[in-house]
Amino acid sequence: MKLLTAYPLLSAVWFSSWVSCGAARLLNSLSELRVDAQYDFIIVGGGTAGSVLANRLTENGEFNVLVVEAGGSNEDILNSEVPYLANSLINGPLDWNYSTVPQAGANERRISTPRGFALGGSSNTMLWYRGSDDMWDNFAKLVGDEDWAWKSVSKYYLKTSRLVTPQDGRDTTGQVDPSAHGDGPVNVTLSSYPQPVIGTVQDAVEKSGGRYTFNLDYNSGNTLGIGWAQCNIGGGVRNSAAAAYLEPAMQRANLDILIHTRAVKLHPVNVSKGIPSINTVELASDANGPRVNVTASKEIILSAGTLNTPQLLLLSGIGPKNDLDALDIPVVLDSPGVGANLTEQPFLPNVFSVTPSTETLDELLRDTTVQAQILSHWQENKTGPYVNALVPIQGNWKLPAGFEDPSSGPGSGNVMVVFIPSYFQYNAPPSAGRYFSVASAILSPKSRGSLKLSSSNPFDPPLVDYAFYSNDFDLNAHVEAMKMIEDFLSLPQFEGIVQGPFGDQANATTDQEKAAFARANVQVYSHPTSSASMGPGGVVDSKLKVKGIGGLRIIDASIFPQIPECNTQAPVYIVAEKAADLLKNDYSSYPN
Numbered sequence: 001m002k003l004l005t006a007y008p009l010l011s012a013v014w015f016s017s018w019v020s021c022g023a024a025r026l027l028n029s030l031s032e033l034r035v036d037a038q039y040d041f042i043i044v045g046g047g048t049a050g051s052v053l054a055n056r057l058t059e060n061g062e063f064n065v066l067v068v069e070a071g072g073s074n075e076d077i078l079n080s081e082v083p084y085l086a087n088s089l090i091n092g093p094l095d096w097n098y099s100t101v102p103q104a105g106a107n108e109r110r111i112s113t114p115r116g117f118a119l120g121g122s123s124n125t126m127l128w129y130r131g132s133d134d135m136w137d138n139f140a141k142l143v144g145d146e147d148w149a150w151k152s153v154s155k156y157y158l159k160t161s162r163l164v165t166p167q168d169g170r171d172t173t174g175q176v177d178p179s180a181h182g183d184g185p186v187n188v189t190l191s192s193y194p195q196p197v198i199g200t201v202q203d204a205v206e207k208s209g210g211r212y213t214f215n216l217d218y219n220s221g222n223t224l225g226i227g228w229a230q231c232n233i234g235g236g237v238r239n240s241a242a243a244a245y246l247e248p249a250m251q252r253a254n255l256d257i258l259i260h261t262r263a264v265k266l267h268p269v270n271v272s273k274g275i276p277s278i279n280t281v282e283l284a285s286d287a288n289g290p291r292v293n294v295t296a297s298k299e300i301i302l303s304a305g306t307l308n309t310p311q312l313l314l315l316s317g318i319g320p321k322n323d324l325d326a327l328d329i330p331v332v333l334d335s336p337g338v339g340a341n342l343t344e345q346p347f348l349p350n351v352f353s354v355t356p357s358t359e360t361l362d363e364l365l366r367d368t369t370v371q372a373q374i375l376s377h378w379q380e381n382k383t384g385p386y387v388n389a390l391v392p393i394q395g396n397w398k399l400p401a402g403f404e405d406p407s408s409g410p411g412s413g414n415v416m417v418v419f420i421p422s423y424f425q426y427n428a429p430p431s432a433g434r435y436f437s438v439a440s441a442i443l444s445p446k447s448r449g450s451l452k453l454s455s456s457n458p459f460d461p462p463l464v465d466y467a468f469y470s471n472d473f474d475l476n477a478h479v480e481a482m483k484m485i486e487d488f489l490s491l492p493q494f495e496g497i498v499q500g501p502f503g504d505q506a507n508a509t510t511d512q513e514k515a516a517f518a519r520a521n522v523q524v525y526s527h528p529t530s531s532a533s534m535g536p537g538g539v540v541d542s543k544l545k546v547k548g549i550g551g552l553r554i555i556d557a558s559i560f561p562q563i564p565e566c567n568t569q570a571p572v573y574i575v576a577e578k579a580a581d582l583l584k585n586d587y588s589s590y591p592n
Contacts, residue, residue: 047121
């Protein structure tokens with residue numbers, strides 16, 4: 001994305017051409033912010049939700065909008081554009097590089113919890129999945145507002161994205177339902193050049209005699225079954241929120257984007273009828289630098305994400321009184337739900353050895369010469385394996401009869417499985433061999449964690465506790481998921497392909513051994529939610545306004561009343577599109 005740097009770094013001719021068109025400004029540091037700048041809305045966070053809001057609010061020329069992003073620009077970062085390389089961004093300069101506190105249910109391991117640290121945020125490893133109709137209808141019940149039911153939010157899903165042809169140009173008839181998709185800015189497509197083993201997965205489903213079902217399009221309302229993965233990729237390029245939503249908004253003069261800057265505190269300005277109001281956010285570029293207060297005439301919007309939104313609230317004195325008192329933070333509002341209810345889907349990779357004749361992508365993981373050749377193909381004409389995300393096909397399964405079903409309804413799964421035609425674990429790949437990985441995630445975990453402050457210093461990372469496997473259901477579900485995966489790969493179609501479990505999993509034959517394997521290997525699925533949840537007893541109301549505070553809304557994944565039973569990216573886009581309409585209706589001279 002070619003964003004405009006605000007001041008003398010650019011030639012006068014190029015700069016003036018943008019100004020004459022009425023362009024937005026990209027400010028590279030806090031020092032570039034005008035002292036007389038006035039904004040209607042300040043959006044804290046330029047990730048998925050923040051990018052949507054910046055675009056939709058600036059469609060109205062009445063609104064002046066500032067986006068504050070702690071990370072940098074996403075422009076000219078090759079690995080953020082090459083779909084297959086997106087995972088290489090983890091644990092690097094574009095990652096907050098957070099880890100959990102030691103997880104008692106995971107052998108006291110500190111587990112890496114990646115979060116995007118740049119414009120576009122955590123949007124993402126590209127699986128596009130809006131969840132079942134049941135899921136959204138259940139959200140409406142939980143918050144007591146039918147405006148969150150699927151019949152009401154479906155129009156926002158259609159505004160987010162559009163289906164585009166895979167880069168290999170193949171006919172996708174029978175692999176996706178075009179009628180389930182809309183005409184929004186995010187490009188969504190299927191995998192290109194799928195390996196034969198992926199076709200074997202579909203063949204095994206179709207010949208299983210009903211034991212397994214094929215799902216033509218899991219974005220059509222019922223998510224059960226195995227179907228082709230849909231990913232936010234277009235023209236062979238990863239399509240982040242920054243590319244899809246921020247870039248088009250950069251032509252508008254009523255948008256400023258301030259990067260490399262953190263929101264460190266929210267300031268109450270007055271109390272009306274006993275309710276404090278907030279319209280000022282304190283900004284800083286680093287821990288020792290100057291602080292600048294910026295004011296919004298209408299609202300401050302927190303879109304900093306599930307971990308950083310509650311962190312900012314707590315730093316501002318909004319949260320559980322006992323926790324704030326312990327850090328000598330003056331209490332503005334005793335809100336016990338801030339940082340509570342934190343939920344993440346436990347994710348467990350399972351690797352299987354396959355025969356040497358099976359075509360996989362393992363050479364891409366270990367041969368730098370092959371990597372260079374494939375990257376060259378991508379750079380020259382956007383072809384080859386690098387046009388894909390890691391996952392070409394995925395499934396959603398119910399647990400067997402006798403298990404508790406905490407899902408939203410009959411159209412929602414308990415377990416997601418993703419099929420990857422290569423070695424996939426959180427360590428270096430073996431130097432030889434070919435592999436087929438099937439990872440599982442528990443979609444409706446019952447374990448609940450928390451987000452707390454480690455100190456009153458806004459530059460110290462928060463204490464992230466997902467409390468993995470603190471509820472026995474989650475561990476038992478993962479043990480069963482391992483057995484279900486092994487059962488699926490025992491179908492006749494995989495004879496001569498799958499040789500058996502690889503590594504420590506090969507020795508995990510009993511339930512007890514599988515549970516030990518899960519504890520030793522569970523990871524995050526990078527879907528944290530619900531740390532500032534919506535609904536009765538939560539932090540925000542159904543209009544996303546922070547309860548007990550004026551002038552402040554939260555619009556990001558932290559507001560979900562419970563974790564979405566899917567990849568969380570598309571639901572966050574839906575929330576942000578809906579929230580933009582709420583804001584326009586509240587403040588526009590010409591509401592939607």
